[in-house]
Amino acid sequence: MHSLITLFYLFFYFTFTFSSSTNSTLHQDAVSLLSFKQYADQNNKLLYTLNEPYDYCEWQGVKCAQGRVVRYVVQGLNLHGFFSPDTLTRLDQLRVMSLRNNSLFGPIPDLSPLVNLKSLFLDHNNFSGSFPPSIIFLHRLITLSLSHNNFTGLLPVQLTLLDRLIILRLDSNSFTGPLPSLNQTGLKVFNVSANNLTGPVPVTETLSRFKPALFSENPGLCGEIIHKQCAHRSRFFGSNATAPLSQSEESQGIVVVPSSSKNEKNHKKTGLILGFTVTVAIIAVFTVIAIALIKKQNTRGKSKSPETETENPPAAVMEVRTEVQTDTKVKKMEEAHRSGKLVFCCGEVQDYTLEQLMRASAELLGRGSVGTTYKAVMDSQLILTVKRLDAGKTGVTSGEVFQKHMEIVGRLRHPNLVTLKAFFQAKGERLIIYDYQPNGSLFNLIHGSRSARAKPLHWTSCLKIAEDVAHGLAYIHQVSSLIHGNLKSSNVLLGGDFEACVTDYCLAFLTDSSFTEDPDVVAYKAPEVRKSNRRATSKSDVYAFGVLLLELLTGKHPSKHPFLAPTDLQDWVRAMRDDDVSEDNRLQMLTEVASICSATSPEQRPAMWQVLKMIQGIKDSVSMEDIAPTGLS
Template identity: 55%
Template sequence: MLTGPVPVSLNKLDRLYYLRLDYNRFNGSVPPLNQSTLRIFNVSHNDLKGAIPVTATLSRFKASSFSLNARLCGEIIHKECHPIQPFFGSNPSPPPPAAALSQTAQFHGALNRQNKDNHKRKQKQTAFIIGFSSGVFILLISSICLIFTAKKLRQASKIEGSKSIGFDSSVTGNAEAVIRIEEENNELEEKVKRVQEGMQMQMVGKSGSLSFCAGEAQVYSMDQLMRASAQLLGRGSMGTTYKAVLDSHLIVTVKRLDAVRLSGTSQEVFEGHMESVGGLRHPNLVPLRAYFQSKEVRLLVYDYQPNGSLSSLIHDINDMTKSTPYKSSRAKPLHWTSCLKIAEDVAQGLSYIHQAWRLVHGNLKSSNVLLGSDFEACLTDYCLVALACRSTEDDPDSTAYKAPELRKFNHREATSKSDVYSFGVLLLELLSGKHPSQHPFLTPDNMTKWVKSSRNEEVQEDDRLEMLLDVAMACSATSPEQRPTMWEVLKMIQEIKEAVMMDNEFGPNSGTS
């Protein structure tokens, strides 16, 4: 009998037709297989666990293909997945790992503290308004009394006037005083009204409600998000990411931004930037659906992507558990046609950010490229570095993707050309199967030989591989001025794709007779 986890490298077998692993002792999760060639599949009678990935391929198979795995769950077998760990609050589910629990507890505690602070502020504001209103009420009563007195005085003055010539100066003075008091009272009432309206707006702004982007309908509330169960997905340079399952069974990704990195960003600047970023909509971007900010917590809510990151696919690792993730060598890199498809997806997303919105990603790396339900590549964590404080400590996972001008001058801001450099590094990572920290400093010719040595391509496909390598080397030029724009990069990749399609249709050696 076979034991251990099902190899994730099965995802790389582009022509996989038959896979029967039933009646063994495999454990771990079901890999997100999505090969259109797969026709026979069975993993029943094992010890697999967790949610079954929802892919077009796995969805074709019946529940019997997954039967007698007591800890499997998911849409395909019509079995609800139970919460793994609490997101914002306590939950009777089994305790998560200590690190994850600590992070979630910090999250929950920060929100509770904020709620208490908001409650105290509301009490103070309410007391202030009541006191102020009482003062205005007393002033109003006094004014009414003065007006009533003035009327009596005016009547008395008329009676006296019939008996004598002129008016009593003391009476005239009292009437003028009453009129001035009335005018001042009206002004005071207007000021009180403005103060009250301002306080109401302030309470709404700090009440803890989610702000939905790009005219999105409010399909869930902050209360629902606070009740959601959550699974820690990973930690990065910008914050901590969770998978949250709401009461309605809707699954979203929630990113809690690092408070220290964003300590220099005001609430107004953050809100304005999120409104801009929240307007980005493209098939190769993970859409930002909503955001939340309070004194201590800032959250971003994205669509959940079920198939992990490009980093986990390339390096055959788990994003959550990696400790020294890039030391071991995997079987072989992705097939070059898969590299071409992923490269085009990423280039599409970056070109859209640069061309349509004049923004920059600023943190492009394989762990920030997620795989959707059809294994399309989608960018995440885009346009966030603009809000972050400059850090003297580089994120070790991001350093190798940084353009030379950013590494040399740490105070420089990311640009579209630094994004192009990161794309070139990412493309080399795709083609070589090695993390950028392991890339040697070589001339273009020697780099081509190095990449080819890690692959086993047929001679026919060698030319196409070299064309992709030429794109990667052009993007990785030391000088920003020598790098192409992302629009030009996208055109290069699409030309390679068209050449491949022509070869497939007519054959590389076809000619006219």
């Protein structure tokens, strides 16, 4: 079994990552370029035709090495259109991409497949949307220019992970919020002027080298580097509470909702209890929260919180800290969570309060291993998902550790992760607020109603969902030291476009590992975790992904999966489906990926980014098979 797994993994790794001589690979690059032109060149400035296999290497702006596109420079050509997904992003040998000085618009697609990219020039266009989060995946990047566009939103703190950057230009956009603590030793060219950045400029050795003009036209920026004194901290922390410039809550991407006066709070809470129109169970849940807050407000100043803050954060939390926590900072965080405030994550807009959230009509969505989940509809018609953590399962973590952990998790942003918007804690109560996903869970999609016979999804749907989930998990593993820890089909939700989005990520750290779990949940657990009290690892996530993929392919819950050798596993999966014989090869490749991921030994399992490459390789091979009969001329 071990030899089969090893051979298959090597086959995928070399075939889909480094192959450079097959016609399929040559055609793949040509198709990628033609697809890009279709959407981005509405004025027909690029005259691309393909009569011979290598013609595309002679096209304008294209440079090849051994038949693969390694450089694509089409700047100043008045290209008008948008950068469509699954076009240039398939050029996985690309080193340089320059689309500068054109009229391209819209958001930037997922660039994470461009693992070899070193230089990215997208400046002087009309691109919009938030900072492309997939850029954080491009670990070989040395030049990044996004200046003179219409980008908005926060700059991710994970920019600090791009440690090879030499050139970083983000000027003339509409970026908001704090400037990350950039300290790349090799950074030589830098500009963030003409944005809407706010807060103190972090005092790092790297940023201290640059002139104040490179930070100019950001009215909200302050600090010693730009010779502008920062104002005192928010009055909600007290008029004399000031922190070092690089250690403010703003630099952590956290917004704390202030409390109202005592009388106003009591009035609102009374209205809350009287006006809450939901089922009896849900009324009870939120009433408990309201009573706890009222008691805490009435007894503040008379006694200290009985909560003991003695537990030290684990190594995983410590490793992803981007700044040193001072005694002042810790004290402020304690004040924030002890007074029961709603904390918004990573620049999320503060457009509702805790009281408004508790007045929302609520619908029970389900109960899981971490807590109970509700759909909350606000008076403003904003819909949120609220998870109430089970105190019996998560009470082992102290308030301070919970606060720090959720701040870190709240910074994770990816199209295949359900957005964590805010969190709340008071004595005995912890809530986590997510974006609402309208199309239910993957569990419901696979298994349907209990009365209906489950029918496996079409293999193309399996492939798409598997790629989405792999993207989300790979992102968590690569930009942090965190893991999901509780992957299962009910924790994969379907968004507005039926994209798969992973939820409940990184919450397993908060649970008591000694708690006896549902047997159905245990089926996703890796053997090394299931048979001991060991914490889950990234390889445990890979195992759960393999089990999930088999669930996708067969329509059978993991508790009903037999333990089979890889060759027998193929026969079992085939028996569970009614695909045409023509689909057998594709089905076999997906089953092999599931088999590799669910290997008994964690050392035999690939990393999540390697699993993603395997799935993308299958997707690319399928695309080439689809176009092969008609050719490319």
